[in-house]
Amino acid sequence: MSGPRTARDVEPLAEAPPEALQRAQARRLLAAWETPRGLRYWSAVNNTEVGVWYTATAFAFFLFAGLLALAMRLQLALPENDLLDADLYNQVFTLHGTVMMFLFAVPIFEALSILLLPQFLGARDLPFPRLSAYGYWSFLIGGVFVCGSLFFGVAPRGGWFMYPPLTTQFDDGVGADIWLLGLSFIEVASIAAAVELIVGVLKTRPPGMRLNLVPLYAWYVLVVAAMILFAFPPLIAGDLLFELERTLDWPFFDATRGGDPLLWQHLFWIFGHPEVYIVFLPSVALVAMIVPTFAQRPIVGYGWIVLAAVGTGFLSFGLWVHHMFTTGLPAISLGLFAAASEAVAIPTGVQIFCFLATLLAGRVVRTASLLFAVGGLATFVIGGLTGVMVALAPFDLQAHDTFFVVGHLHYVLIGGAVFPTIAGIYYYFPLVRRRMLSERLGRVAFWLAFAGFHLTFFPMHFSGLLGMPRRVFTYPAGLGIDLPNLLSTIGAFVLAAGIGLVALDVLRRFRRGPPAPRNPWKAGTLEWLAETVNVPWGVRSIPEIDGRYPLWDQPNLVRDVDEGRFFLPDAEEGKRETIVTSVIDARPIQCLRLPGNSFLPLLAAVFTGGVFILATFHLWWPALISAALAFCFVIAWLWTGTSPTPEKETKDVGLGLRLPLHVSGRDSVGWWATFITMLGDTAAFLSLVFGWFFYWTVHERFPPADARGPGLLWPATGAALLLAAWVLTMAARRCNRRDATAAFHASLCGGAALAVAGSAALLAGPIEAGMDPTAHVHPAIVFVLVIWTVFHVGLGVVMQLYCCARRVAGRLTARLDTDLAVTTLYWHFLALTVVVTVGVIAGFPLASG
């Protein structure tokens, strides 16, 4: 393996390179990173383009969902109003919540992170730019599909959490399917972005940026991306069960056939509560970057903020049942979750105190950006306090499903996420578009939005306490809720005026306006190295970092970076490159070649989207063809874009440092990405296993006494064959290292054959036993676990054969073996899946008699 090759504390070149050389370097960098023009513009994968598209699209969905909110407020302005009928109102509130959560709140984090993270880290781009592009296109297609359904009157109408049995037994339309399939598709894109961001923070920091010097935003990104990785998979598992019930009538949530609607609530809220923090933490991360700049001093309590970020990330997974306090769970269970819900207030409060301390200790510069940040925090604190109230089960029993909760959650989400994000837009607009937004308009917008917000949502606490339930399309006069509702509606329009001003200003200055000076806020963090003209390469040369605020701490840093006195000032070979460093101390370990622009991610996303969209309307054959096309484009993308064979072993990256162009195994970014993806995949699988044990607890006997099971013979045979395939895959890696080509191919092909046989044996279990998945939930959950495993085995076989093909084509050698390392890693996880599946479906019933 490759070790670190750098001495500590590299100094920049003492003398600037000659001007002619600097110009030639800049020309070559530009040639490598240039943004394509014309129609080919849409093949761009660079974070500077994809990040802007992503942000703009998420913001457009935000405005759309905002208009839906105004429609709701108009309907509720007066008692017995008939502007919207009940059905349309149901669609509008469902879509409002869904779009805000899935198409704005989470994607805006991914968008801003893809856009800004490389700048924070002085990197040229994130390690998998094509994956970002794929994620963006998936998001756009899925989002337009879900939103578009409203204009055909078929939008989902079961509320943003889609509780069965309402949505499984009493909703015939395609709305619920649009919700399930459209959002599953977007969730996959979110997980892709999470993988990209985790690897980005861990592996593409600039040399010298040790863990104690990382910008706080990157800490938050790491925490939030890890949360996405464990929070979204349970929902994907839930979506799978839900769609199987709606399409094939497998009774996972049907109590008459052994199912239980509460399982959906568990799976949804195991996702849904961390989701609140997934939305909140990135916005606090923006505040953590903004506050030190406008206080003109380093953050107070850096270590405490890291504690808060990591601590909140963990505790937020112990809160989900507080959304289910009224479902009749045992009092002791409610107690446990109420306790954790109160505990999470501690780390949440810590970071707010750190910001206040920083502002008190510094000399504050007042700007529109800071106004939005501080106003957001103040609002969030109020939402946090009502949160402490509803976290108490007895109070929640009164307030549950009333407008009190609506008021509470909007204080948390608008105060905690929307206002800080707008603060971020004011703060980073000069970085992204090289123009300033208007301070004056910004202040007016803030006061309109702030006053409008409180006028809208504060009265909701009262209408809620007076008994107004959520999600009713109208109410009778004279209950004492007429005035609060009218005030809320007036407030909503004032709030909308504020947001509208921001949107207008952004549009006005997007393409024209006075140029912004460099580092207009005199900030200390690395992203403000950005030059005044838009250049696609990120940083001119990648600096060595000595402190948390390099622009304040390191004299001449801007000059040295601009003159190319640091690392990678050139692109001699005309390739896109960035530096990969070690996790803890950020020592350079590789010069990573990044893939360039391509239409493949776009095409792959179009046909992946096709699968989900066509399946919604039960067009199975077209969906299958779309799946085949998506598969072909993904393979083409992998084949041409990943693990390129470098033309030389190492490369001089400047300042006397030579780095390898290829590393394999645990040093490669591909290995990390696979490992992280498989953690998420395992989380989804374990959610299905949780389903099995959930049914076990709610039934007297599970499997039921008279149930036919898959027996022991077939599952055990399947497990034996699949584990043998796993062993052969590991053997193939050894053969490859020894360059024993024939043995390599024999092991992998043999492994593939055993895997196919093993899958057949696994499937034979429930089929031979004549289990009927529509009859009862037991056969249904057995089938789901088996199909999940067999599907993953199928992917494993594709990976084995892919490696064989790569070896034949000379793209996989004894040394360049990342593809094989990744395949082996995948099979480790697969072996675990096989063992657990067989243990649950065959072993557990045997052991429990």
Next chain:
Amino acid sequence: MGTRGHRGDGLIRLVLAPSIWATHFLACYAAVAIVCAKVAGRTGTIAGARPWLLGLTAIALAAIGWIGLQGWRAHRHGGGRLPHDEDTPADRRRFLGLATFLLATLSAVAIAYTTLAIVLAGSCR
């Protein structure tokens, strides 16, 4: 060689204490859910399981205490002073020590909250 020895070790130590909280929390939740569903019934209490859960709490707190102590020692190592922002492996180690210590403290408090529920409430209704 070089990176292999401590690749990610510091990060793993950092999340160890909250992971213990998560394990303890899940164990308590699973235990009370199973006791209520399978043993005590919906009118019963978790009294029988309580000593076991308190024992588990003691083990978890002891482990977290040990991790927190290690973190505190790393934080104080060599007389380093806050804010631990020097560009040296020693200060990076102190910073990770401080964060580990703080997370251990938070995890201990959160476990105490969980245990309060176990001690004060016990009904399966």
